[in-house]
Amino acid sequence: MNGIIFDVKRFAVHDGEGLRSTLFLKGCPLRCPWCQNPEGIGPAPALWYNPAVCVGCGGCVGVCPAGALTLNGRVHADRTACTLCGKCVDLCPSGALSLCGRTVSAQAAAELLLRDRVFFGADGGVTLSGGEVLLQWEFSAEVLALCRAAGVRTAIETSMMGPRAAFEALLPVTDQFLTDIKIFNAEEHRRLLGADNRLILDNYRFLHQQGASVLTRTPLIPGYTDSEDNIRSIARFARSVNPDASYELLNFNPLCRSKYSALERDYPVQGGALTHRELERFYDILAQEGIVHIIKE
Ligand code: SF4
Ligand code: SF4
Incomplete structure (x- = not known):
C-alpha cells in the first residue's frame, strides 16, 4: 500500500540504537506548541x-x-x-x-531505508518517525515487515496516540518502541497538546503487557515540560508500569525556529537547550524516583 512521507534522514544517531535510517511520515493528531517538525503535522503534502x-x-x-x-x-x-x-x-x-510530502509505496519506502544497511551493524537499523507513525499504521507495518525480512532491526518513534489495532499490527514487526510521554497532568496535556493523554498512558501499559522493548522519552521543552513535577510524575508512572523502565530525556533543540519563520508563524518556546547542570538535576529526579536505566546525552 501507499503512504505519505516528508523526509528521510540517513546516518541518524538519535533515533534508536546504533546507526539508523529514519523515515518521517506525514500527519499528527497532537498539536505540541514546540513541534520540531511542523511540516509533518498536516496529513497531506x-x-x-x-x-x-x-x-x-x-x-x-x-x-x-x-x-x-x-x-x-x-x-x-x-x-x-x-x-x-x-x-x-x-x-x-x-x-x-x-x-x-510525497506518496510512496511501502516497497519504495523500504528500499529508501535499506540503502545504507551495510552501515547499520548489529545494533543499528531503521526507524519510522513523524508526524505520528500510528496515523499510517498499515503502511508502517508493511514497511517494517519488509525491513525485517531483509534482516534489519526496526524501531518506531511514537506519541502512542493511536488505536490499539495499530499496536497489534506493529508489535510483530517492531524491535523497539521509542515512546514519548510529554506531559503527565491530564488537564495540561489537553490544554497544550489538544488531546487527552488517557489513550497514551493506556497504550504505554499495553506495550509493556505485551513484552515489547520500550524506551520512555520526554522532550525537555523550556516552559512546557521541564518542571520537576512533570518529570517526577512521568518517572513514577513509568516505574509503576515497569520497575525496570528505561528513560531518556531529550534536550530541547532550538534549530527548528527557522522552520516556523518559513511558515510565517511565531515559535512560542523561549530560550535554548538546557545546560549540562540543568540536565543533571533532571537525571537526579529520575534516580530519586527509582529509574535505574537512565539514557544520558
Ligand atoms: S502556490 Fe500556486 S503555483 Fe505554487 S503550488 Fe500552490 S497553486 Fe501551484
Ligand atoms: S521570488 Fe523567491 S520563491 Fe519566488 S520564484 Fe523567485 S526565488 Fe523562488
Whole structure:
C-alpha cells in the first residue's frame, strides 16, 4: 500500500540504537506548541518556502494559476488557495519553494531505508518517525515487515496516540518502541497538546503487557515540560508500569525556529537547550524516583 512521507534522514544517531535510517511520515493528531517538525503535522503534502534562499525574482507569483502567492519583501502563500500544482516549485530558480510530502509505496519506502544497511551493524537499523507513525499504521507495518525480512532491526518513534489495532499490527514487526510521554497532568496535556493523554498512558501499559522493548522519552521543552513535577510524575508512572523502565530525556533543540519563520508563524518556546547542570538535576529526579536505566546525552 501507499503512504505519505516528508523526509528521510540517513546516518541518524538519535533515533534508536546504533546507526539508523529514519523515515518521517506525514500527519499528527497532537498539536505540541514546540513541534520540531511542523511540516509533518498536516496529513497531506504542503507548499514549503525557505526565505533564506529566495532571491525575490517574483517568478512564482506570476506563474501561480490560483493567485495564491504575493511578494512583499518575501513570498507569502495563501495556503487555503494553493492547489499544490507545483508550478511555482518547478519555476523557482533558487530552490526556495518545495512541496513537502510525497506518496510512496511501502516497497519504495523500504528500499529508501535499506540503502545504507551495510552501515547499520548489529545494533543499528531503521526507524519510522513523524508526524505520528500510528496515523499510517498499515503502511508502517508493511514497511517494517519488509525491513525485517531483509534482516534489519526496526524501531518506531511514537506519541502512542493511536488505536490499539495499530499496536497489534506493529508489535510483530517492531524491535523497539521509542515512546514519548510529554506531559503527565491530564488537564495540561489537553490544554497544550489538544488531546487527552488517557489513550497514551493506556497504550504505554499495553506495550509493556505485551513484552515489547520500550524506551520512555520526554522532550525537555523550556516552559512546557521541564518542571520537576512533570518529570517526577512521568518517572513514577513509568516505574509503576515497569520497575525496570528505561528513560531518556531529550534536550530541547532550538534549530527548528527557522522552520516556523518559513511558515510565517511565531515559535512560542523561549530560550535554548538546557545546560549540562540543568540536565543533571533532571537525571537526579529520575534516580530519586527509582529509574535505574537512565539514557544520558
Ligand atoms: S503550488 Fe501551484 S497553486 Fe500552490 S502556490 Fe505554487 S503555483 Fe500556486
Ligand atoms: S520564484 Fe523562488 S526565488 Fe523567485 S521570488 Fe519566488 S520563491 Fe523567491
